[in-house]
Amino acid sequence: VNRLSVHYGVGGNLFGKGGVLKAVDDISLEIPRGSFFGLVGESGSGKTTLGRAILKAAPISEGEVYYKDEDVDYDVGKLSKSELKDYRKRTQLIFQDPYAALSPRMTVRDIIAEPLEVMKLTKNRAETDERVREIAAKCRLNLEHLRRFPHAFSGGQRQRISIARALVCQPKFLVADESVAALDVSIQADILNLLKSLQKEMDITFLFISHDLSVVAHTCDVVAVMYLGAIVEMAPSRELFTAPKHPYTKALLSAIPSLDPDDRGKAQKLEGEIPSPLNKPSGCRFHTRCPMAAARCSVDAPVWREHSPSHFTACHFAE
Ligand code: SF4
Numbered sequence: 001v002n003r004l005s006v007h008y009g010v011g012g013n014l015f016g017k018g019g020v021l022k023a024v025d026d027i028s029l030e031i032p033r034g035s036f037f038g039l040v041g042e043s044g045s046g047k048t049t050l051g052r053a054i055l056k057a058a059p060i061s062e063g064e065v066y067y068k069d070e071d072v073d074y075d076v077g078k079l080s081k082s083e084l085k086d087y088r089k090r091t092q093l094i095f096q097d098p099y100a101a102l103s104p105r106m107t108v109r110d111i112i113a114e115p116l117e118v119m120k121l122t123k124n125r126a127e128t129d130e131r132v133r134e135i136a137a138k139c140r141l142n143l144e145h146l147r148r149f150p151h152a153f154s155g156g157q158r159q160r161i162s163i164a165r166a167l168v169c170q171p172k173f174l175v176a177d178e179s180v181a182a183l184d185v186s187i188q189a190d191i192l193n194l195l196k197s198l199q200k201e202m203d204i205t206f207l208f209i210s211h212d213l214s215v216v217a218h219t220c221d222v223v224a225v226m227y228l229g230a231i232v233e234m235a236p237s238r239e240l241f242t243a244p245k246h247p248y249t250k251a252l253l254s255a256i257p258s259l260d261p262d263d264r265g266k267a268q269k270l271e272g273e274i275p276s277p278l279n280k281p282s283g284c285r286f287h288t289r290c291p292m293a294a295a296r297c298s299v300d301a302p303v304w305r306e307h308s309p310s311h312f313t314a315c316h317f318a319e
Contacts, residue, residue, distance in 0.1 A: 038220030
């Protein structure tokens with residue numbers, strides 16, 4: 001992803017005039033093949049828009065997205081019709097809400113088979129059925145499950161159906177957007193373990209989007225933290241969690257409940273709401289909520305720098 005921006009024009013209304021909403025603002029990052037890449041931030045930070053722009057499901061206003069595999073090298077903003085069809089097959093999205101994502105009128109078999117049929121990837125029904133059974137088994141769904149309708153399943157089982165549907169075309173790159181947020185903690189672990197094992201088995205690269213740092217902690221290889229349309233810190237997961245440099249990352253980490261009695265009461269509460277992306281603060285975009293903000297922070301935008309190998313952040317006082 002090279003200097004990617006996604007802007008939307010917003011019309012005025014009774015409460016104010018319109019403007020340009022910079023949902024994603026000049027972001028660059030590289031998601032290595034085979035990685036489980038975490039993207040974290042509060043709601044409204046732009047992480048879903050970034051994931052969708054990479055999938056060409058949101059407009060690319062500026063910058064480029066490149067997709068490279070052994071046999072293709074795509075500039076995603078300039079795909080021809082046939083390349084776009086191929087890109088749709090290689091990339092998939094697992095939706096946020098397992099309750100809303102599945103049609104109540106279709107059997108589980110038909111839900112999983114639909115992408116194969118829409119993209120005409122199989123020759124006949126027998127081949128479709130075989131592909132559906134194969135991916136269902138990988139997602140721990142049996143033949144009896146395939147005959148039923150979604151309402152007969154729990155949240156965790158529904159998410160496994162969504163995952164099977166996303167994987168049936170054998171994609172190489174998957175965006176999982178808040179895929180466990182609606183589930184109980186014990187079910188979350190089950191789904192995360194399933195995604196990890198499928199990643200290895202099917203050689204998939206993941207972009208895992210979450211508002212919850214504790215969820216990505218044990219799952220992702222690299223984590224990028226997003227705030228108000230920009231990435232403010234990015235590092236290998238272990239390093240981000242043990243030696244965070246940006247005050248925003250520190251605040252998010254300190255809010256994770258700890259079992260250690262010495263840690264209790266140390267949570268850094270972030271004051272105020274995330275500002276409107278229509279009216280971003282000057283200088284450092286985090287200065288209105290930063291517990292470390294100094295006078296220069298409201299004037300000078302901090303530069304994105306590599307502080308140690310593969311550990312990047314944008315803060316004047318990261319050291
Ligand atoms: Fe906080 Fe200033 Fe660093 Fe921004 S540049 S994160 S306001 S200390």
